[in-house]
Amino acid sequence: MNKTAMKCRPLRADAVRNREKILAAAATVFARRGLDATLDEVALEAGVGVGTVYRRFPDKDTLIGALFENAVDEIATLALSAYEAENSWDGLVWFLEEALQRQCANRGLRDIVVGTPYARERMESVKCRIAPAIALLIERAQRDGYLRGDVVGADFAVLEMMISSLSCMTDKVSPDLWRRYLTIVLDGLVVKRDKPTVLAQDLDESMADETLRMKTQHFLRVP
Amino acid sequence: MNKTAMKCRPLRADAVRNREKILAAAATVFARRGLDATLDEVALEAGVGVGTVYRRFPDKDTLIGALFENAVDEIATLALSAYEAENSWDGLVWFLEEALQRQCANRGLRDIVVGTPYARERMESVKCRIAPAIALLIERAQRDGYLRGDVVGADFAVLEMMISSLSCMTDKVSPDLWRRYLTIVLDGLVVKRDKPTVLAQDLDESMADETLRMKTQHFLRVP
DNA sequence: GACAAGTGGAGTTACCTTCTCCGTTTATCC
DNA sequence: GGATAAACGGAGAAGGTAACTCCACTTGTC
Incomplete structure (x- = not known):
């Protein structure tokens, strides 16, 4: 009945790509500037909008955790x-x-x-x-x-x-x-x-x- | 004609006392908290208002310098x-x-x-x-x-x-x-x-x- | 006792950061 | 190829902090 997709459908292809870009950008930015860095900076580095970052990671803490x-x-x-x-x-x-x-x-x-x-x-x-x-x-x-x-x-x-x-x-x-x-x-x-x-x-x-x-x-x- | 008081009259007695209190308080506060400390904190420690601090020292930098x-x-x-x-x-x-x-x-x-x-x-x-x-x-x-x-x-x-x-x-x-x-x-x-x-x-x-x-x-x- | 000097501290300005909202774009499915 | 929901971007709301100002009120001084 319910496949592994318990939590509704999977991410769209572009969303998956962006998620990766965000993680990579966050790694770069936090390594360079420390945890003080803004998620705006991460978004900029990733080449996406802040909104996109916040849709994928509910808050800064979660992103840092990941x-x-x-x-x-x-x-x-x-x-x-x-x-x-x-x-x-x-x-x-x-x-x-x-x-x-x-x-x-x-x-x-x-x-x-x-x-x-x-x-x-x-x-x-x-x-x-x-x-x-x-x-x-x-x-x-x-x-x-x-x-x-x-x-x-x-x-x-x-x-x-x-x-x-x-x-x-x-x-x-x-x-x-x-x-x-x-x-x-x-x-x-x-x-x-x-x-x-x-x-x-x-x-x-x-x-x-x-x-x-x-x-x-x-x-x-x-x- | 012009006495040593070239720059108008000397500070009032209470003002002199306050100036000393401010300097002492600033020394305490900056030693304890570093240069990030607020002049509001200094004023609090000195027991005077912020306005008094700013009348005696035009800005934070001057106070730190002194x-x-x-x-x-x-x-x-x-x-x-x-x-x-x-x-x-x-x-x-x-x-x-x-x-x-x-x-x-x-x-x-x-x-x-x-x-x-x-x-x-x-x-x-x-x-x-x-x-x-x-x-x-x-x-x-x-x-x-x-x-x-x-x-x-x-x-x-x-x-x-x-x-x-x-x-x-x-x-x-x-x-x-x-x-x-x-x-x-x-x-x-x-x-x-x-x-x-x-x-x-x-x-x-x-x-x-x-x-x-x-x-x-x-x-x-x-x- | 007149009055300039001095005071306190609420308020203004400026800035910064986190996170939201919504009009627009785009992937996906038929 | 068109309908539709997912995803997007980024302006800006919300909330914070710190430097500094302004003025009604108090106080020292002559």
Whole structure:
């Protein structure tokens, strides 16, 4: 009697296309400008009217939810994957780098993780899943003698916020600058070291002394 | 003929009192809430009407200027004083701690240093004075073998922004938490060390493991 | 006690964001 | 190819915030 189309007929073909355009545009706009971005901006980017956006997604919150459901989960998963690494320090570094990379490249994601108005409860559940995973990473790295003994799980969350909010200030000018300060922080966390701290994507060239001097000074507009 | 009262007669006594009240209130309000605070809030704190605030200071910008002229200079001066320290590393640490303490305790000052809308040009001149002073500090600390060789002046400005923006997130819950992350950063910057990095005001007790765990977790609202 | 100086705070202006409404366009089905 | 309901666009309503003004009233001063 009732097919799978319980809720009346399916979307018209053009409506489906527009829905995709809206999601893609929203991803772009929120990544670039954070959750403050207007749905008018999303509509513009998508090349549709605001009305169309609001017909597909009843409000801004729903759209944000649809977009970031996965991205946030993904970060929680990273912490678990990091535990697979043979070397516990490498696992920790890898986790921080991966998590930060996502947050620094996506201001909307950062807003959620840091807890801007729109987010809050959205993070609660993730925190609960992520916290134990990080605790494991820390415990192992401390047992292996890599990580300072006085570090606790919440420190990592704080350090992540710290670096991603830094990146918010610098990313217009130099989107990779945060990596430099992550290495400095890591050097402050490590006890013994087999080899110097090097990020997977540490671009020796672009992080070279002279380039950095230019980038940072450009950022600060120091003459 | 014309006395010193070139610009007509002096302020009435009650007006002078109110001017002082306004300045004091503005200092309190901007320190607590940053430069976003309304002049209505300032008026409320001062116990006067908004109209009174606007008669004394033609616009918000002028009031901010009157308040922060000195505070910003002071930070520039700190860098010079730090050069007086016998030990070059201690000088650097002292400078960072003092500068950050001011920024973290005063959100308005931070807004100016970090470059929120209202500030911008206000900082330009200070940067020019502060940059050479920091360069001297760095050069000496590197010559003495304390400071990593790849660090440049702008790094300090970036690290300062990084930590003070962290403190913006945490200061409601735990106004001293930033100190912990400053020590971590310092440990990431140091090469050799005569003694462990300890801040002048490092409160052993309040920064103890258990207290930190509570503070940080409370900040993050992790169950 | 006259009166300019000073005051308070409701109100004006300007702007911004979220979301709605409706006249017009377009896909779909016969 | 024409009828029809779905979808569209975007002006603008609704609701908010912040900077600043204006004027009837109060107060210090000479």
